[in-house]
Amino acid sequence: MSRQGNNGRCAVIVLLAWVVSAALPGCRDHRDEPGAGSSLPEAIAARHAADMVHAALAADREVYTSEVVQRLTIQQKVQVINPEGGAPGPLEAREDWRSEHGKLPLPAQMFRMGAEKVLQNDIGFSYLLLSPWPINQQNRARTDAERLGLDKVATTGENLYTTEDLDGKRYFVAIYPDRAVSEACIRCHNKHPDSSRRDFKVGDVMGGLVIRFRMGGG
């Protein structure tokens, strides 16, 4: 993805986060129902903003997985010349891509790199991927909202919208199903030694995409 494309996506995310921050200052009632304490238009605005951000993130994620990783590594079987000599090796997406020659970031790492850049802007907005069957155990649910959301997306395939308190601040949280969009997803997850589930099929829910907005513009 080009730097220009990333900047454009970040600009959209920042704008949406600002819109939501501005729309939510009335959400002061700390009940668990999403949007509780705020007017219906405010709750709708929060969900709508999260849905829009999710649409952009999910699209980028699918494009990278299918059009870059799947296309180059599985369909085209690209071979990489070793500058130290020896036979060319297959282009792969690998966790240690940054320290290896000619490797691609895993789709989950690509997603996380963007998320970490957004976090550095400190605008009260964050997103991440979690799973009940993570390869990296740091990607398990940690908060009650995350556990609730992962359970719902895994069992029903439906989104969850809720709120939660973290470090004394109130957050609007939306959790969406993250599905296996291509062969590249399931091939890696079904054979990885650290994977606790190895019967994924294309289209299965593999985890949840979590979007958080800090409420009240704080």
Next chain:
Amino acid sequence: MRRLMFVSAWLLATGGASVFLYRSLAGARRTLFIPGRTTSGHHQIEDKCELCHDLGGAGVRQEACVRCHGDELADASDSHPLAMFLDPRNATDLAAIDVRRCTSCHVEHRPSITGPMGVSRPAAFCVACHADVAAERPSHRALPFDGCADAGCHNYHDNRALGEAFLADHLDEPELTAHPVVPALDRDSRYGGLGSRPLTRRQQDAPPGVTPSETVLAEWQSTEHAAAGVNCTDCHGGAPTMERPWTDRPGLEGCRECHGGEVAGFLRGKHGMRLASGLPAMRPELARLPMRASARGREIGCATCHAAHAFDRRRAAVEACLECHDDRHSLAYLDSPHHGSWKLEQARNEGEGGGVSCATCHMPRVRVVDTDRPGVTVEHDQNAALRPIETMVRPVCQPCHGVAYSLAAMAEPGLAAGNFRRAPALPARAIQMVRDKVKRGPPAAKEDRR
């Protein structure tokens, strides 16, 4: 009268104390204000408090840490980057250790609580966030948390030589590779365009009033500089077309135009960090490692090791080091198998053929990318592959030794200090674990599929 004497004495004492304190704060040496022994990483720059501290307060600026260490952490694929901890879901972990600030783990001037790598936390700090590691990895069940970084298993920041996938790729390599030779320097791609006009002694272009000695001319003509068309004014300045006037000792600036990467590496390392910080050049007597008395007073620059005009890389690779360094590891080199291979290479005089010098390990050949001069070059930051020592495995050991053997050698206490005069006695634990894991294969699928 007595009162006048008392007032005069008081004024004299106060004035003297003020001058002393002012000179201590504003002068070149400020050790009076250093609250405790500085770590070996920072002691060279301890005179310049403002490099790290906000002198208005007493705090350390996070930005100061990032300014010097940010790029190297990014290059090292930092396993715990700052951005990882900015998500609000990590607030609970941050309550235990606020890893967003370097000083949470690296407090300076506290030698009584500071261990290897300048870490001022108890060695078991990993438990704060990874207490449940045994549930994820049964192989870790009986392991104590204060041993995470021992035995070549984990580092907090740099795990490029310890990642499971990397180790799995290199499990079955022999102790010595089939062709144990460091990669050749890429002179054409790094310094392209200079090799087409070799110069003779008559073509030297020192300006009027400067007469190079016969020795200087002979040395210059024996080098690749003359062969590549690099003339006197290219380094010393003073050519009619140049803004830079002639100088007898061109220093870093004379080298930087062609060797910018090497100079940048030098300034990052312990030889050049004082210059990079705006302090006078490093001298051997300022070092904490034992140095030879005869080296006192030398100011470390490019020509200190490379000897101006001769620029003999072989001298710079061993003799230049041992003219200053006088510690156990350096002296043990002379009786080591590595030095044996170096002597053999020099005796054969057939070019690079597997000889291991001081520079082979401490200024290794590295392949640089993402630059307009890509290719294999010498990393002049002699500390780059030593922080921590396991990180030497990839750039230093791997061209000649298998990864498992190298990691075992690095992990075994005392082997490095004695300059690897014997093979490691035990295999590295990380290698054993990865080998077992590969043998086991993926875990059985769990029953719970929701």
